[in-house]
Amino acid sequence: MKMMVPPKQKIIQLLPLFLLLSFSSLFLFSFYPSNPNPQIQPQVHQNSIPFPITNHKFTFIIKLLTYNRLSSLSRCLNSLSNAHYPETDTVHIHIFIDHFVQDSQNRSLDLDQRLNLSKQILDFVDGFDWKFGEKLVHYRTSNAGLQAQWLESWWPASDHEFAFVVEDDLEVSPLYYRFLKAVIFNYYYNATNFSPSIYGASLQRPRFVPGKHGNKMQLDNESRIFLYQLVGTWGQLLFPRPWKEFRLWYDTHKAKGMKPFLEGMVTTGWYKKIGEKIWTPWFIKFIQSRGYFNIYTNFHHERALSVSHRDAGVNYGKTAGPDSNLLDENSIDFNLLDLYPLNDLKWYDFCFREVVTNRIARTSDELGPVLQSVQKQNSIVVVSLYRVPEAVVKNMLCHFEGLNIQNYILIGPTSRFLLDLARRGHAVIDAGQFSDFSKLAKSINFQDSIIELMKEILVKAYVIKKSLELGYSTWLLDGNVLPQSSDSFIDSFDHRSDFYTGKASKLLFARSSSSTLKIWSDDFVYEVASLMDTLGKDSVSHESALFYAVEKLLEKQSIRLNNFDEMPLCMDVGIGHFNTTSFRKETRFVFWSSGTEFDVIKRQLVHLNMWGVDGDLSCTAVVCHPS
Ligand SMILES: *[C@@H]1O[C@H](CO)[C@@H](O)[C@H](O)[C@H]1NC(C)=O
Numbered sequence: 001m002k003m004m005v006p007p008k009q010k011i012i013q014l015l016p017l018f019l020l021l022s023f024s025s026l027f028l029f030s031f032y033p034s035n036p037n038p039q040i041q042p043q044v045h046q047n048s049i050p051f052p053i054t055n056h057k058f059t060f061i062i063k064l065l066t067y068n069r070l071s072s073l074s075r076c077l078n079s080l081s082n083a084h085y086p087e088t089d090t091v092h093i094h095i096f097i098d099h100f101v102q103d104s105q106n107r108s109l110d111l112d113q114r115l116n117l118s119k120q121i122l123d124f125v126d127g128f129d130w131k132f133g134e135k136l137v138h139y140r141t142s143n144a145g146l147q148a149q150w151l152e153s154w155w156p157a158s159d160h161e162f163a164f165v166v167e168d169d170l171e172v173s174p175l176y177y178r179f180l181k182a183v184i185f186n187y188y189y190n191a192t193n194f195s196p197s198i199y200g201a202s203l204q205r206p207r208f209v210p211g212k213h214g215n216k217m218q219l220d221n222e223s224r225i226f227l228y229q230l231v232g233t234w235g236q237l238l239f240p241r242p243w244k245e246f247r248l249w250y251d252t253h254k255a256k257g258m259k260p261f262l263e264g265m266v267t268t269g270w271y272k273k274i275g276e277k278i279w280t281p282w283f284i285k286f287i288q289s290r291g292y293f294n295i296y297t298n299f300h301h302e303r304a305l306s307v308s309h310r311d312a313g314v315n316y317g318k319t320a321g322p323d324s325n326l327l328d329e330n331s332i333d334f335n336l337l338d339l340y341p342l343n344d345l346k347w348y349d350f351c352f353r354e355v356v357t358n359r360i361a362r363t364s365d366e367l368g369p370v371l372q373s374v375q376k377q378n379s380i381v382v383v384s385l386y387r388v389p390e391a392v393v394k395n396m397l398c399h400f401e402g403l404n405i406q407n408y409i410l411i412g413p414t415s416r417f418l419l420d421l422a423r424r425g426h427a428v429i430d431a432g433q434f435s436d437f438s439k440l441a442k443s444i445n446f447q448d449s450i451i452e453l454m455k456e457i458l459v460k461a462y463v464i465k466k467s468l469e470l471g472y473s474t475w476l477l478d479g480n481v482l483p484q485s486s487d488s489f490i491d492s493f494d495h496r497s498d499f500y501t502g503k504a505s506k507l508l509f510a511r512s513s514s515s516t517l518k519i520w521s522d523d524f525v526y527e528v529a530s531l532m533d534t535l536g537k538d539s540v541s542h543e544s545a546l547f548y549a550v551e552k553l554l555e556k557q558s559i560r561l562n563n564f565d566e567m568p569l570c571m572d573v574g575i576g577h578f579n580t581t582s583f584r585k586e587t588r589f590v591f592w593s594s595g596t597e598f599d600v601i602k603r604q605l606v607h608l609n610m611w612g613v614d615g616d617l618s619c620t621a622v623v624c625h626p627s
Pocket residue numbers: 105106108110
């Protein structure tokens with residue numbers, strides 16, 4: 001039965017619901033601790049470098065991890081104590097003294113020496129006057145090691161408590177606290193600059209890229225502040241929520257016997273060698289699975305607010321000396337507190353490749369720039385996420401990363417999942433928000449039951465039109481398809497035809513050309529939609545509806561159309577007897593019908609070496625490509 005309501009009106013009726021949905025999901029993602037009227041005003045201090053002031057009350061705790069290096073500890077504590085703290089601020093220090101290793105095999109004379117050293121360290125710490133807040137000493141009864149020292153140093157008491165973790169061979173700049181305070185105000189308490197992706201700030205000079213099996217970082221042209229996924233263990237400020245999340249994640253994974261393996265990362269090699277002595281491989285794996293980032297500074301001339309003297313100990317066999325130059329009042333030549341708005345910062349992944357976050361097209365005006373930002377060699381791959389399980393989507397994205405396919409854009413209904421993908425740096429089209437139907441919808445009378453499908457098809461057809469208009473050859477790919485290689489999307493087809501479709505493989509290719517553009521017009525988009533209505537909801541499955549309509553319309557205009565399904569280009573792996581020997585040289589894509597059970601898909605893809613996600617649905621490898 002047809003409802004005779006003009007579609008435009010219907011779509012408008014639906015809009016408040018879409019808006020509501022997307023607003024609430026945005027809200028969930030942009031949580032920040034509420035506090036009325038944050039105010040940051042510079043206050044001139046006797047040292048002429050001002051402190052920012054706000055009415056935000058937060059707790060700042062230094063977590064100093066030490067073991068058996070008295071002179072290191074002394075240098076570190078003195079530098080912390082000599083730093084500038086405003087009189088109105090309270091800064092606590094918690095000192096964690098690890099115990100020496102009790103070695104039953106070796107009850108030699110050095111036991112007394114060790115006991116003696118521990119006593120000296122305790123005496124030193126007890127005698128150290130900490131004027132800025134409470135001093136708490138945690139002396140362990142047995143050797144905990146660096147992993148437990150770090151992890152057990154903090155369980156945040158609230159969302160307004162921050163921990164600054166220092167190992168004892170660090171020396172901090174007198175300016176360090178001014179900077180961290182400014183970071184907290186600007187990137188935590190200022191809603192405009194807050195991102196749920198940021199887990200803290202490292203004061204160490206960034207030097208190292210753990211992907212590419214551990215490379216030196218090229219930083220010449222980076223701005224003074226940027227975001228980078230890697231944790232920096234030489235002076236790390238931790239934000240409370242991500243740290244809590246990490247502790248819980250670690251618990252679950254450790255308890256279940258999982259390992260923090262991440263192929264392609266040099267830290268995984270370290271973990272395989274020295275295991276639980278270090279904690280960073282766990283944190284790195286967690287950060288990768290959540291898509292989080294750390295704030296870093298780039299002060300040039302090898303300067304930093306925290307330097308490591310790299311004294312002989314757990315991390316260094318012998319003393320390696322300071323890694324950087326300490327930035328202090330004498331060497332500073334810029335305004336330390338001049339922090340950039342979040343929108344101006346660049347984000348980098350473990351390969352130190354730039355990540356462009358939050359590219360979301362919600363209107364046709366936003367669509368153009370987003371398409372331009374993803375296209376490579378004038379081609380675009382539009383990936384449909386409708387009705388595709390999240391695990392399959394995540395696997396596809398890891399597969400793309402492995403193949404260095406970057407010119408894709410994801411299209412799907414409004415969802416937390418879609419927005420999260422955008423936060424992680426995948427360009428998305430939030431089709432649920434797309435309301436530019438005034439020209440397109442005209443006066444088709446859609447059946448009620450297919451209005452959602454209509455919206456989906458209209459937006460897809462419209463995106464293809466827009467992409468062709470911009471001069472890009474355009475692929476439409478269902479989430480139930482995977483390319484075999486990085487060349488799969490290369491246009492090496494018969495140029496007598498500009499269109500390729502496949503109802504089974506759910507693939508569509510439209511070559512960029514003036515004739516294609518003429519065919520795929522506004523009217524065409526409209527006709528695709530109206531044809532859909534006559535097809536009826538039962539005769540055609542949702543997944544292939546668009547392909548039917550496009551084929552029918554092109555046939556009507558006698559336009560040559562090639563069929564992907566009839567070529568060896570695509571292989572159905574959803575059928576039980578498929579195996580790798582069925583592949584041919586020409587095979588570019590594998591696909592499965594949407595009815596295929598998830599377990600079958602996964603088993604087949606594992607078998608084909610095309611399954612690359614773990615239990616957290618994060619990639620099992622970090623693959624860095626030459627830029
Ligand atoms: C006992 O400890 C000393 C000092 O750390 C070391 O040089 C020696 O090799 C150890 N002996 C054994 C049997 O582990």
